[in-house]
Amino acid sequence: MKNPDSVLAKLRTKGYKLTPQRVAVVKYLMNNKEHPTADLIYRKLRKKYPMVSFSTVYNTLEILQEIDEIKELTISQKSAHFDPKTEPHHHFFCETCGKVRDVLQNVDIPSQWIENHRLSSYQIYFYGICSECLKMKKKEVLK
Amino acid sequence: MKNPDSVLAKLRTKGYKLTPQRVAVVKYLMNNKEHPTADLIYRKLRKKYPMVSFSTVYNTLEILQEIDEIKELTISQKSAHFDPKTEPHHHFFCETCGKVRDVLQNVDIPSQWIENHRLSSYQIYFYGICSECLKMKKKEVLK
DNA sequence: GTACTTGCAAACAGTTTGCATAGGC
């Protein structure tokens, strides 16, 4: 679990101002397991706080990446998904429901070098049908 | 090594017409190790065959994915890269030169299921500085 | 008070689409 307040404190330490918009984005994102897109973040925040714009959402996402509090997932070519969980783990993209899910199962990955290239990070993306959608399908067959 | 002719034959078998444009895209792509974007394919082909349009490039890429002769890589959010090598392997994105390189080193990955989700495919993307760029940097330091 | 941040709208890049015309088989 990540405390939104510690992220806000980090922002202030790094010289970023704590505007209500930024606070809203941080509070919405932290501990969010949905891996939302910028568009989803914008639409969700709009409901609660009508004074949030697209540029501010993008601006805040940019900053949160810079200070290493979120990661951008390129699991779908269409739009970027954002993940507040920064510890190493993987992701599963369900081709039926479109949801992005965490995969915690361990995969052994070289940590610093691979084939003479210096690594700074890596991502593992799995694609298929998620357990939830498989359950639904089973039910439909039984009908 | 993949023979462009076998891909062309497959296209014909599946009922797709072998237009000069499609042939050009297939010949350009097969055995290409650059993981080009649609835009790059378009610009390269233009030089040789001025009668190629964007829509045709995209159309052909779509078809080649359908018949499993190329894979789309979402290694960069900006634009899709395409890979004619369909056997399992991984990719490295150099943050300095922007090139996408093959990584053949083996990584053990579950093949059919992960955490109760049914797998259809997966991708491993590494990010960092490639061996070529590291060499260049070393030379610069020695100057 | 001042520099940073915001909201807006316009710009931009990559991709997709609709449709009249061309051409593979």
Place this chain on the structure above:
DNA sequence: GCCTATGCAAACTGTTTGCAAGTAC
């Protein structure tokens, strides 16, 4: 000759940018 494929331009989507006005500190 038929039916699919092409080229063009326009539409569309996600993201970025420029700038005047607002606001955290």
